[in-house]
Amino acid sequence: MSKRAKLGLTAIILSxxxxxxxxxDLEGRYQAIGLLAGLAYGLSAWALFEDLKKIEWLTVxxxxxxxxxxxxxxxxLLPSRLLSQIVILLVFGIxxxxxxxxxxxxSVAAIRTIQLLRAAHAVGFLITLAVAFFLWGTLFSFRLAPWWNALGVLITSFPLNLQAIWSVNLEEKISESVWVNSLVLSWILGGLGLMISFWPVTVTVASLFLVTGLYVGLxxxxxxLAGKLFRKTxxxxxxxxxxxLIITFFLSHWQ
Structure with missing residues (x-):
């Protein structure tokens, strides 16, 4: 089976x-999501097996x-309408x-130069932001105490930061700068999560605020790291x- 066929089959099975x-049933969904995580890792590893090397078993x-x-x-969190579910399913599969x-x-570019790397960075960055929005939207929907929100944002942001920052130079090992930058950005996002927890905003606004922080930080x-951080940028x-930040302030329901 060709690699593209494996990738397509993996996307279909996960969909x-x-x-x-x-x-x-609602009681068993979280356990099922845990199984889905294991299935996603296993199928992705199977589909990408040929070019995975060392640390890429984690980062990629x-x-x-x-x-x-x-x-x-x-x-x-979405409406239970059939149309909404179909749209989400199609978007997820693609x-x-x-x-x-x-x-x-x-994984290939870590070994040799490839022309599509710039496009891959753009797609990876976009999906990283989408994953963060989904995770933090779910987290804030639980209406937890601010400190728990901060901890949840810190923990969930770290792997997202790690893979996104590592992907810049695609090194064989995770360098100290990647670890430090990932951890520092996660702490900052955790702090923003704590701050926004005290603001009277909706779940969507809070999530978008944090995703913007991730967008700016990453x-x-x-x-x-790419040597392109100029003043204008x-x-x-x-x-x-x-x-x-200003928009979030004015969207808050201050009393």
């Missing part, structure tokens, strides 16, 4: 798994594992296939962050 989870497979999990969790192609490019770090990212 069917996503549908199957919706048919399970983080997003293909978290994407189905985040989508399944976020699925609970996104999963695109993500696997992206991770395949990363954008600055990735450009810095920095100002553009900070301008986006400042604008979203």
């Amino acid at each position: 069917l798994g996503l549908v199957g989870i919706q048919l399970i 497979l983080i997003l293909p594992t978290l994407y189905p999990v985040a989508t399944a969790l976020f699925y609970f 996104g999963m296939y695109a993500l696997l192609l992206t991770e395949n490019i990363f 954008g600055l770090i990735q450009n810095q 920095t100002e553009e990212y900070l301008r986006v962050g400042g604008l979203v």
Whole structure:
């Protein structure tokens, strides 16, 4: 079986798994999502096996594992209308296939130069933001105490940061700068999660606020590691962050 066929089959099986989870009683859905995570890792590893080397068994497979999990969790928050479910299923399947192609490019590019690397970075960045939005939307929907929200954001953001920052230079080992940048950004996002927990905002607004923080943080770090962090680039990212902060403030239901 060709690699593209394996990637397509993996996307189809995980899409069917996503549908199957919706048919399970609410009490058993979280256990089923845990099984889906294991299935996603195993199938993704099988599909990408030929080019996976050393640390890539971790870095390359983080997003293909978290994407189905985040989508399944976020699925609970959506209306139970058939049309909505079909749309989400189609978007997930296409996104999963695109993500696997992206991770395949990363694993190949770590060995030799490949022209599609820039496009892969863009797709990986976009899906990282989507996964973060799904995870944090689910987290804030539980209406937990602020400190638990902060801890949840910190923990869930770390693997997302790690794989995104590592993908810039695709090193054989995770360098100290990747570890440090990932941890620092996770702490910052955790702090933002704590702050926004005290603001009277909706779950969607809180999630978008945090995703913007991730967008700004990852954008600055990735450009810095790539040697492209110029003054204009920095100002553009900070301008986006400042604008979203202002919008979030005015969307808050202050009394």
